[in-house]
Amino acid sequence: MTYCVGIGVQAGLVFTSDSRTNAGVDAASTHSKMRTYGVPGERQFVLTWAGNLATTQGVVAQIERDMREEAETSLLTVKNLGEAAEYIGQISLIEQEKNTGGGPAFEASFLVGGEVAGAKCRCYMVYAEGNYIESSHQTPFLQVGESKYGKPILDRVLTMSTPLEQAAMCALVSMDATMRSNLTVGPPIEMYVYEAGSLQPGRYRIFEEDDEYLWNLKRSWNMKVKAAFAEMPPITWVH
Amino acid sequence: MTYCVGIGVQAGLVFTSDSRTNAGVDAASTHSKMRTYGVPGERQFVLTWAGNLATTQGVVAQIERDMREEAETSLLTVKNLGEAAEYIGQISLIEQEKNTGGGPAFEASFLVGGEVAGAKCRCYMVYAEGNYIESSHQTPFLQVGESKYGKPILDRVLTMSTPLEQAAMCALVSMDATMRSNLTVGPPIEMYVYEAGSLQPGRYRIFEEDDEYLWNLKRSWNMKVKAAFAEMPPITWVH
Numbered sequence: 025m026t027y028c029v030g031i032g033v034q035a036g037l038v039f040t041s042d043s044r045t046n047a048g049v050d051a052a053s054t055h056s057k058m059r060t061y062g063v064p065g066e067r068q069f070v071l072t073w074a075g076n077l078a079t080t081q082g083v084v085a086q087i088e089r090d091m092r093e094e095a096e097t098s099l100l101t102v103k104n105l106g107e108a109a110e111y112i113g114q115i116s117l118i119e120q121e122k123n124t125g126g127g128p129a130f131e132a133s134f135l136v137g138g139e140v141a142g143a144k145c146r147c148y149m150v151y152a153e154g155n156y157i158e159s160s161h162q163t164p165f166l167q168v169g170e171s172k173y174g175k176p177i178l179d180r181v182l183t184m185s186t187p188l189e190q191a192a193m194c195a196l197v198s199m200d201a202t203m204r205s206n207l208t209v210g211p212p213i214e215m216y217v218y219e220a221g222s223l224q225p226g227r228y229r230i231f232e233e234d235d236e237y238l239w240n241l242k243r244s245w246n247m248k249v250k251a252a253f254a255e256m257p258p259i260t261w262v263h
Numbered sequence: 264m265t266y267c268v269g270i271g272v273q274a275g276l277v278f279t280s281d282s283r284t285n286a287g288v289d290a291a292s293t294h295s296k297m298r299t300y301g302v303p304g305e306r307q308f309v310l311t312w313a314g315n316l317a318t319t320q321g322v323v324a325q326i327e328r329d330m331r332e333e334a335e336t337s338l339l340t341v342k343n344l345g346e347a348a349e350y351i352g353q354i355s356l357i358e359q360e361k362n363t364g365g366g367p368a369f370e371a372s373f374l375v376g377g378e379v380a381g382a383k384c385r386c387y388m389v390y391a392e393g394n395y396i397e398s399s400h401q402t403p404f405l406q407v408g409e410s411k412y413g414k415p416i417l418d419r420v421l422t423m424s425t426p427l428e429q430a431a432m433c434a435l436v437s438m439d440a441t442m443r444s445n446l447t448v449g450p451p452i453e454m455y456v457y458e459a460g461s462l463q464p465g466r467y468r469i470f471e472e473d474d475e476y477l478w479n480l481k482r483s484w485n486m487k488v489k490a491a492f493a494e495m496p497p498i499t500w501v502h
Contacts, residue, residue: 172411176440180485181492190492201415215498227500237499246419248491253420253429256483259454260476261466 025208026057026074026169029178029195030135032147032159035188036220037137040195041072042169042203044210058214059084061091061099065223067140069099069108070216074169075132075152082119083112083132104143106158108136113154120152133168137218145220173205174198192217193241196231200242213238264447265296265313265408268417268434269374271386271398274427275459276376279434280311281408281442283449297453298323300330300338304462306379308338308347309455313408314371314391321358322351322371343382345397347375352393359391372407377457384459412444413437431456432480435470439481452477 025046031038039058046052055077062068071087073080090098102108112134120130131152139145147159149166159166164186165178181194192215202209211233218226231238267280278297285291294316301307310326312319329337341347351373359369370391378384386398388405398405403425404417420433431454441448450472457465470477 172444173415175444176412176415177488179440179443180488189497192498193492193495196498201418204418205411205414229498229500237496240496244495245491248494249416249419249488252484252487252491253432255487256432257476257479258428259431259435259468261468 025206027171027174027199027202027206027209028057028072028074028135028168029165029174029198030072030137030147030149030159030167031165031178031182031191031195032137032145033164033182033186033188033191034184034220035186035191036145036222037070037147037218037226038188038191038195038215039070039072039135039137040192040199040213040215042199042209043212043214044208045077046208052208052210054212056214058216059087060216060225060228061087062138062225063100064225065141067099067138068218068223068225069136069138070218070226071112071134071136072168073132073134076120076130079116079119079130079132082122083115083134086115086119087112102140104140105136105138105146105148108138109148109150109156112136113150113156116150116152117154135166135168139218139220139223141223145218170202170206170209174202177201188217188219196238196241197245200238200245211235264445266410266413266438266441266445266448267296267311267313267374267407268404268413268437269311269376269386269388269398269406270404270417270421270430270434271376271384272403272421272425272427272430273423273459274425275384275461276309276386276457276465277427277430277434277454278309278311278374278376279431279438279452279454281438281448282451282453283447284316285447291447291449293451295453297455299455299464299467300326301377301464302339303464304380306338306377307457307462307464308375308377309457309465310351310373310375311407312371312373315359315369318355318358318369318371321361322354322373325354325358326351341379343379344375344377344385344387347377348387348389348395351375352389352395355389355391356393374405374407378459378462380462384457409441409445409448413441416440427456427458435477435480436484439477439484450474
């Protein structure tokens, strides 16, 4: 399993992904599920994914080959993030079918965010079927993989006006909630924060299992949550 | 779908359940999923459930019939909560098989908590298969139904020494997180709080959709969560 979040707020993008892959609890290993690509001043992209490892590696390899070989359509040629999502969906469908004829075991889904000069900073999710949706003003985030444990904190906190730094912390708390509840989601955690309008590479950070900041965040968060209950209005009992 | 939590801490029990039942989004209605039974000074029980409505109603009817007709085994005769869980598991298996021959569509699971004089206050989950587990010191809660959205807050907050009032608020926040994310979990919310050792009926409260306390709790919680992020340690960026 996997957990990835893509957040698209006015200030920019926050993407985070775990690094555990598994085919059963004793066939677990570590693979990055994030790539960033860009041409400074012109275009910037961040990509995360969930699903079959062979499919996702195939898609990433094709994306990179298309750029290297200056294909007609690649992340170097798309005019906006919608076109990028369409392009990734098409490659994904081909990869899912290629060696296997397809089927649920070979499915993969992707989050792609970024900005192309002349278009807006955007965040998309590409389904296994190749179609895609965009994050919205009402729900400024998208998730792939094991999404339920980490969703309530995103629901409570994120709005389009949430600052990037706060959105990044919220994504880490969401990731922490998921790792605690699902063994197949695990560190290292990768995080990428892109500032809308900059068209420059964003800030990247990898959090290993023993990362001091991650431990502090988690401890500090648990303490604050417990303290909050002490200040809540007492339940009014009717009977 | 359904969401029920049973919390067993040193101070006693907190049980909460939603009231939405559905067979598709346009076949939704409202049914209580909680019952309490007891003989003051001798025994007290609280029961919640998830699963097929016909099965769960059948089980509850049988439990009540067994008490009324003074059956050899009933909630009036069991010596402890383990025996109660065993008894409910057996009835549940019979009900699942009765008219249908069984199958996933007719499954049901139960949470049962309470205390019998001479034994300890306990909290059990009875699986659809009729077997059962007890809540533990490490994880002093059990869930049935749509359990993922509401689990992280329980994980972060609950320990065996959590006071009953705080455990009750935590259960409500967990329920709120679930209702927000899953349309098939809905109000009214029922809550029952039993004080260990009392052997007297606990406090019961029903929260309707427009309940003022529930709205205040939710608003207050969302504000505190957002405020907490403002006080968190800023992310240390390496690159």
